[in-house]
Structure formats: structure tokens, C-alpha cells
Amino acid sequence: MDYLIGVDVGTTSTKAVLYDQQANVLQDFKQGYSLYRDASGMAEQNPDTLVEAVQSVIKQAAQAANLDQGKLLAVSFSSANQSLILLDDKHQPLTRVLTWADTRARAVADQLKRTPAGKQLYASTGTPIHPMSPLTKLLWLKQAHPDLMARASYFADIKSYLFYKLFGVFRFDVSIASCTGMLNVTTGDWDERALALTGVQPEQLPEVVSGTTQEIGLLPDAASAMSIPAQTPFVYGAFDGALSNLGVGAIEKDTVAITIGTSAAVRVVTDHPVIDPKQRLFCYAVDNGLWVVGGPLNNGGDVFQWAVEHLVDASAVQNEQVDAYELANDVIASVPAGAHGLLFHPFLGGERAPLWDANARGSFFGLSQLHTRADMLRAVMEGINMNIATVFTAVADLVGEPRTVTATGGFANSEVWRQMLADVLNCPVNIPNSFESGCLGAITMAMVSLGMVDDLSAVTKLVGEVKSYHPDLTSVATYQKYLPVFRQVEGLLSPAYSTIANLQED
Known part of the structure; x- marks a missing residue:
């Protein structure tokens, strides 16, 4: 061997x-x-x-x-x-x-x-x-x-x-x-x-x-x-x-790759440079006539970790002897799409795409006396996904509507998160079984370098099995109503981000 x-x-x-x-x-x-x-x-x-x-x-x-x-x-x-x-x-x-x-x-x-x-x-x-x-x-x-x-x-x-x-x-x-x-x-x-x-x-x-x-x-x-x-x-x-x-295996422009780990990213590979006139996305050379277009997001799994640490009932975790993340996912699954009218902007660490504003800060919007910690937990996960959807839409605007999404990262350990991503994006999401996509991509380049394969497209035969998630039409209808409000509030708050960031720094 x-x-x-x-x-x-x-x-x-x-x-x-x-x-x-x-x-x-x-x-x-x-x-x-x-x-x-x-x-x-x-x-x-x-x-x-x-x-x-x-x-x-x-x-x-x-x-x-x-x-x-x-x-x-x-x-x-x-x-x-x-x-x-x-x-x-x-x-x-x-x-x-x-x-x-x-x-x-x-x-x-x-x-x-x-x-x-x-x-x-x-x-x-x-x-x-x-x-x-x-x-x-x-x-x-x-x-x-x-x-x-x-x-x-x-x-x-x-x-x-x-x-x-x-x-x-x-x-x-x-x-x-x-x-x-x-x-x-x-x-x-x-x-x-x-x-x-x-x-x-x-x-x-x-x-x-x-x-x-x-x-x-x-x-x-x-x-x-x-x-x-x-x-x-x-x-x-x-x-x-x-x-x-x-x-x-996302090396054609009809397949968008999304990574959600500590941070997140939305990317698509093209055969020519694509520059966004609105300056929302990057365009980087990859190699040999390939470019990657997309946006990195600061706020992914780290924001969900913050929510679990601060919103999950610690006594319930201790009494029921369950993992806090497992309990959080069960709680989120019990709340309907839209979190009873609660939105969350996940900018806890500033933001790169689509805002490119290191001063951006997080917020709940629509909070009322009727909302619970369960609603807030769901709103956090939805907010992360809605932010990803904003970048996803920008990519689709420039490169064309994708046929499918392939997603990897720590988020894939959560069944409710996998389905929610498909619902928010209104696009099928494939989750590969392979766990280290970066390393597999690296050795594919080595195989090309060594003459073991002809070109990078050979990776499509190496990826292995995937599990697919299709959008739930009822949830899709809800998110289609909430996404414009999410973006509207983002626009309204943006001018105040530098002010609050300066106050926090003082």
C-alpha cells in the first residue's frame, strides 16, 4: 500500500x-x-x-x-x-x-x-x-x-x-x-x-x-x-x-459549497474571475484556470456555542444528564419556524460578508414578553442561517442559481440544523460522509501533481456517499416572509454599529 x-x-x-x-x-x-x-x-x-x-x-x-x-x-x-x-x-x-x-x-x-x-x-x-x-x-x-x-x-x-x-x-x-x-x-x-x-x-x-x-x-x-x-x-x-x-466535489458553478464550523463560508468555483459590483463577495484564483467566488462569515458555530452556554437551562442539563448541545437541538426542534416572530442578527464577532464591517454587533429583534429561551435558541440558529442565505443570494445573483448545495462542518452533527439550512436557502442540501474536505482537496492536488489523475474533476469520484435534505415547503414559506425583514433590520442597524462599538471599546 x-x-x-x-x-x-x-x-x-x-x-x-x-x-x-x-x-x-x-x-x-x-x-x-x-x-x-x-x-x-x-x-x-x-x-x-x-x-x-x-x-x-x-x-x-x-x-x-x-x-x-x-x-x-x-x-x-x-x-x-x-x-x-x-x-x-x-x-x-x-x-x-x-x-x-x-x-x-x-x-x-x-x-x-x-x-x-x-x-x-x-x-x-x-x-x-x-x-x-x-x-x-x-x-x-x-x-x-x-x-x-x-x-x-x-x-x-x-x-x-x-x-x-x-x-x-x-x-x-x-x-x-x-x-x-x-x-x-x-x-x-x-x-x-x-x-x-x-x-x-x-x-x-x-x-x-x-x-x-x-x-x-x-x-x-x-x-x-x-x-x-x-x-x-x-x-x-x-x-x-x-x-x-x-x-x-463542488467544482462546477451549479454547486455551491457551504462550510459552517466556528465561522462559515459560502463559495462557488468558476472558470473566470467574477467581481461583485456591490463589493459583497471575494474572487480568488484557485489554480489552472479556476477561481472561487464567495463570502466568508465570522459568525457560525461560535455563535451557537455562545447561545448554548447562555440560554440552555444548566439545571436541566445536570438533572437529565444530557449533553447541552443535544438538549439545545431538541428544544429548537420543538419551536416552529420563525421562532414566533423573533429575529436574531448573529454579528457577535463583527462581520465579513456581506457587511464587511468589523464593528457589526449582534441583536435580537421583535422580542416580546411572550418569547422564551426556547424561541431565542431557535432564533439564534435561524439567524446564522439567514446570514448565510444573504451571502448565498449574492453568489446566486452573480454566478446563477445553483442546482444544489454541498455543506460540511461541525453544524452537520445537528439534524435540525441540516434541515433548517435547506429550508432557509430553499435549496437541496447534500452532506458528505467525508469529514475533512480540505485535506481531501489537498491530496487531490497532489494526485494531479503526481500524474495519478488527469485533473481536479477526479475528486468527484473520491467524495463518497452523501445524505440529502430537501426543503420543507411550509418552513420555506415562513422563511420567505422573514428574510426580507432580516435584511431590512440589518440595513437600519448598520449605521449605528461603529457608534456602539466605540462605546463598548471605551
């Missing part, structure tokens, strides 16, 4: 999945690490701790494989996008990793977004003007830490830093480059306007390569740390969102 390892480098943990040569999952491994946060909006990782975690899970996966009777064909990567590390002239870190979740550039982003230059940058790069992007992080660092910027010789993300530590090369894949806000999404070259604005030179950035590019020849310390042959091919892969689409 020969083996492939897919690695997903995430915000709070790295996972490795060991596959056989037919892409069957054999075993998976995970190692967590800290995300450093504070009230300023900081969200940072230690880059070397993350590299150690990657090496650890690869070593565990390699030890689980029988390499005496087979070969490790390749290791391929999915990773979080929109991170930034400043490096000195010896490629040593001057900062920790500023992750996508770092919002300290929000004032810079707000100012740039209102200018013609901001609109032009979005149109040429496909990256919304938001504190998540390395572009705005660089502009903020120029203002807040000019000494650091003056000392920086190179600007990396976590994948380019990882490959430098493993191979001594400074490269990253085109999908990660496309997420920086500095790559022209049409030409594939660094955008001159973005470079001029940040003051960054092309030679200070990693070399951009195809996601199927291999690196061979691990540095001795890296090969030893992972206990694998130094000539093992390492394939760059792509960013996690693009590979999540690939890993569920």
Missing part, C-alpha cells in the same frame, strides 16, 4: 489525514496551539509553534503508515489564508503571525474602503477591503509600527514561512497569493497600485507558484523531525476555502 498525507494548517490547530492511494481515509491526527488575542483586536499565532505542530502531525501520520511495505507518495497542504509575518534579512520572524481574525487594521480598512482607490483595489484584486487582508495589515503596520516595517526585508504568510523552514525556499501558491489583496486576479501578477500603496517591492514577497508545484529535498533537520525520507514530494495545495470546495 502507498500513502498520501493531507495537512490542514488552521487557526487554532493543524490536522493531518493519512490516505491510501485510492484516497480512503486510514487515520487522522491533530495538534492544537494558542491563538493570542486581546481587546485591541489582536489575533496572533507563534509561527515556530505552528511549524512544530505541522511536523508533529506529519510524523504521527508517517508512523501510522507501513512504509516498510509501501511508499509515502506526497504530503499536500490546505492552510488558512490572509496571514502576515514580517521577516528580517535572514528570514527570521520580526512578528508573530497576524491571522485573518486580527482586526487592528479596521480603521485603516474603513478609511480605504470609502476612497476611489479602495474600490479600484477591490476591482483589480477581488479581495474586499477589510482588516482581514494582508494589504490592510501592512497599511496599519506602516502607521502603527513604522520601525518594524523599516526593519522588514520580507513579507510572508504561514505557508511560505513553513516551506522556508522545511526546504529553504520562499514560495507560496497562487491561491494564497490571491488572498493577500495585492495580486491582480485577472493577470496573476502583483498589482502595481497595491504595491505602491504599501511600499512593498515584488522581491520582498514570496515567489508565486501553481498549487500542484512540488518541493523535493527536505532540509536535514526537517526530515529528521518528521521521520520521513528527504525526497518525499511536498505539494503546495491551496487555501482552505478553495480546497473545501474541491474536497466535496
Whole structure:
């Protein structure tokens, strides 16, 4: 038996999945690490701790494989996008990793977004003007830490830093480059306007390569740390969102992929760049004539976790000896669609798509003396789904009505949530049995790189069984009445978000 390892480098943990040569999952491994946060909006990782975690899970996966009777064909990567590390002239870190979740550039982003230059940058790069992007992080660092910027010789993300530590090369894949806000999404070259604005030179950035590019020849310390042959091919892969689409077989524009984990995302793959004139969505290059259009949402399972912690009766959990989430799902299932006229806007962590407003805040609307905690629980789950539906509608407006939705993430553990998503979207929803779509997408890119399959469409044969959910027409009719009100209230509250955010900060 020969083996492939897919690695997903995430915000709070790295996972490795060991596959056989037919892409069957054999075993998976995970190692967590800290995300450093504070009230300023900081969200940072230690880059070397993350590299150690990657090496650890690869070593565990390699030890689980029988390499005496087979070969490790390749290791391929999915990773979080929109991170930034400043490096000195010896490629040593001057900062920790500023992750996508770092919002300290929000004032810079707000100012740039209102200018013609901001609109032009979005149109040429496909990256919304938001504190998540390395572009705005660089502009903020120029203002807040000019000494650091003056000392920086190179600007990396976590994948380019990882490959430098493993191979001594400074490269990253085109999908990660496309997420920086500095790559022209049409030409594939660094955008001159973005470079001029940040003051960054092309030679200070990693070399951009195809996601199927291999690196061979691990540095001795890296090969030893992972206990694998130094000539093992390492394939760059792509960013996690693009590979999540690939890993569920959603590589045609009539299939939308939705991920609902801690955060959420709605994405569709196209064969040409699609720029949203309303600036609601991103458009990033994937690889080889493919682009991904969609929107990331800050607020997904983390909001539901907040609701369970604060709205589920703790004494009932203790007395009945049941899991709090299981009880919450039972309670939600007992409340009719629409939560008796209660709406919830789930912006507890600011919001990216569709608002692109780091100051956005959550709210209940329509609350009366007749409402109960059960209604509020259902309204929270419905609010998360209605927010997703807003992005889903924007994607459909640009790319066309989808035939189906394929959804993955932790939400899929909830039967009531699966059905509710189909009802709110008014579209069939397929839930694949495979659990790590990013890693499956990564090894599919490795299989293309190795010549094992002809192209990325081969993934459709690797996904496996799915369970389908069809919209309930009665619930659909209810949500069709509530969705316009949800969007109306969102529009009315938006002007006040910065005011309340400033009051909270004070």
C-alpha cells in the first residue's frame, strides 16, 4: 500500500489525514496551539509553534503508515489564508503571525474602503477591503509600527514561512497569493497600485507558484523531525476555502459549497474571475484556470456555542444528564419556524460578508414578553442561517442559481440544523460522509501533481456517499416572509454599529 498525507494548517490547530492511494481515509491526527488575542483586536499565532505542530502531525501520520511495505507518495497542504509575518534579512520572524481574525487594521480598512482607490483595489484584486487582508495589515503596520516595517526585508504568510523552514525556499501558491489583496486576479501578477500603496517591492514577497508545484529535498533537520525520507514530494495545495470546495466535489458553478464550523463560508468555483459590483463577495484564483467566488462569515458555530452556554437551562442539563448541545437541538426542534416572530442578527464577532464591517454587533429583534429561551435558541440558529442565505443570494445573483448545495462542518452533527439550512436557502442540501474536505482537496492536488489523475474533476469520484435534505415547503414559506425583514433590520442597524462599538471599546 502507498500513502498520501493531507495537512490542514488552521487557526487554532493543524490536522493531518493519512490516505491510501485510492484516497480512503486510514487515520487522522491533530495538534492544537494558542491563538493570542486581546481587546485591541489582536489575533496572533507563534509561527515556530505552528511549524512544530505541522511536523508533529506529519510524523504521527508517517508512523501510522507501513512504509516498510509501501511508499509515502506526497504530503499536500490546505492552510488558512490572509496571514502576515514580517521577516528580517535572514528570514527570521520580526512578528508573530497576524491571522485573518486580527482586526487592528479596521480603521485603516474603513478609511480605504470609502476612497476611489479602495474600490479600484477591490476591482483589480477581488479581495474586499477589510482588516482581514494582508494589504490592510501592512497599511496599519506602516502607521502603527513604522520601525518594524523599516526593519522588514520580507513579507510572508504561514505557508511560505513553513516551506522556508522545511526546504529553504520562499514560495507560496497562487491561491494564497490571491488572498493577500495585492495580486491582480485577472493577470496573476502583483498589482502595481497595491504595491505602491504599501511600499512593498515584488522581491520582498514570496515567489508565486501553481498549487500542484512540488518541493523535493527536505532540509536535514526537517526530515529528521518528521521521520520521513528527504525526497518525499511536498505539494503546495491551496487555501482552505478553495480546497473545501474541491474536497466535496463542488467544482462546477451549479454547486455551491457551504462550510459552517466556528465561522462559515459560502463559495462557488468558476472558470473566470467574477467581481461583485456591490463589493459583497471575494474572487480568488484557485489554480489552472479556476477561481472561487464567495463570502466568508465570522459568525457560525461560535455563535451557537455562545447561545448554548447562555440560554440552555444548566439545571436541566445536570438533572437529565444530557449533553447541552443535544438538549439545545431538541428544544429548537420543538419551536416552529420563525421562532414566533423573533429575529436574531448573529454579528457577535463583527462581520465579513456581506457587511464587511468589523464593528457589526449582534441583536435580537421583535422580542416580546411572550418569547422564551426556547424561541431565542431557535432564533439564534435561524439567524446564522439567514446570514448565510444573504451571502448565498449574492453568489446566486452573480454566478446563477445553483442546482444544489454541498455543506460540511461541525453544524452537520445537528439534524435540525441540516434541515433548517435547506429550508432557509430553499435549496437541496447534500452532506458528505467525508469529514475533512480540505485535506481531501489537498491530496487531490497532489494526485494531479503526481500524474495519478488527469485533473481536479477526479475528486468527484473520491467524495463518497452523501445524505440529502430537501426543503420543507411550509418552513420555506415562513422563511420567505422573514428574510426580507432580516435584511431590512440589518440595513437600519448598520449605521449605528461603529457608534456602539466605540462605546463598548471605551
